[in-house]
Amino acid sequence: MSLLKITDLTQRFGGLTAVSDLQVDLEEGGLYGLIGPNGAGKTTIFNMVSGFYTPTEGTIDFDGTVINGKKPHSVTALGIGRTFQNIRLWHDMTVLDNIRLSQHYHLGYSVFEPFIRTKNYYSNEKRIEDKSMELLGVFNLQDIAQEFPKNLPYGIQRRVEIARALAANPKLLLLDEPAAGLSSADVVDLIDHIRWIHDNFDITIWMIEHQMEVIMNLCKYIKVIDFGKTIAEGTPDEIQKNPQVIKAYLGDEEEMYA
């Protein structure tokens, strides 16, 4: 079944067409890759899907609902979670609060209940806390629940950010360059980690990544874009042999076969 269906999606910024005429069809449960040179428009696509940018043209259909034009928080509530290319945790808030807050769309109590502290308020706060701690436990992050993200190593921050995205119960998880800035040992861990999440959370993943090792290892289907246009798509094998892809990455060849 198709979970995300993007038709004729275009994003213009003044004279610049960052994404043009994009078609995407993601099946439920898949693990998809999105690659392309710097400035190709990858993050822009994620920004449109998560509701942060309003597309200039085209439609984004998620799980039977057209979501373009919706505000990001309601898109998240519908089941799309994401991480950011340059980690955007709330750095002066504990890791636990970071996880708690991404459940803001479903607190289960009304505006007045924090003030009067009803039974319902306490039981929902407890539910949120338990769920957050459980999630941290799953990622073996329970010991740093009270730490501030800014004091954590980069690799751990990446994990916290993924955990935060998962706290909102997404059906689709968008990962924007999860391996950026990681050491090669961390990258190996990350690959296992993402595979494990995919298998255990019953989730569809779509990821942007420059490190081919990650993409080729994880994704069954990859889309390549350049200057906002799709230049190739297919299985890792097909992509690696595609002459157009090789051309787009010319000068970036090392990275391609790293």
Added chain:
Amino acid sequence: MGKYQQKTIIIGGGILFALLLIMAQFKMIDLYVQSVIMFIGVNIIFATSLSIVNGYMGEFSCGHAGFMAVGAYVSSLMSVMLFTPDKATGLSVLPPSMSIYLFPVIIIIGGVVAGIAGLLVAIPSFKTRDDYLAIITIAVNFIIVTALNNMEVVGGSRGYMGMKKVIYGMEGIIKFPYMLFWVITFTIFAIFLIRRFITSTYGKGIIAIKQDEVAAEIMSVDTNHMKLVAFMFSSGLAGISGGLFAHVIGYVNPGSFSILKSTEGLVMVYLGGMGSLSGSVISAILFTILLEILRPLQILKWVIIPLMLILVMQFRPEGLMGDKELSDFFPKLKKYFKFK
């Protein structure tokens, strides 16, 4: 925080409060000292309410006194119109005895109207932020003061009075330091509400906005909704502080709610430390006392206070407390009171 400790603090505080009231009742505290205590209370509400927006949400509101004015005028108008005897008949709209019960209601209504006035800033804040929003808040402050200056029903620039008579009326029925009682009660109430808000996952949404608004919106926080709530809550409490202020002094004029008053609020919040509730409380106390000490210096105090602000910003830009609470410095306090 154990149930036992919580009880200790409630009982201890209650006894202190009662003692204060008894001493005031039997004139064992000087009227001047009483009024300083009341100004401290008013300033605590004013500063802590401003810290919701400037401290926790990280926007820069510079027109907070405008909302104080709304609360002050609305509640003053109500209490004077309802409880002042008519010159011809000698009867007031409502029997003066009711003023004893209705007084807090009138103060709260002033707060509610000020909260609604908060929409003047809340709605622009959806699209505007930082410096631009700060300019809007200044404009709103000016609009409110100018409107009051030109409204003859409330005395225009001459101001509005008659609130003392209402309080005297209350004291005539049953002798009691009403104002002292209500100022302290509302102060405790305001701190209590803000703390409950800010310790809930719901309220922490505004801290997420401060730290990264884009991440907040994308991670499921309805940022427009949270801004609306924060601005209305903040200006509503400012309105309550205004209503109390008006009834403590017994006289209001638009000039008391100018940008200068808003600046006092900023000084208190930044002196105390943004994002620290106990910081705002402590600095409101210090600031009020300082103002009293410097009173003989007249206009010179407006050289000394800004100078202090410059020094604080130079040498301790995070304010006295930064984003720490009292309990972070004195961990034992945690047993008694949970700050965050």
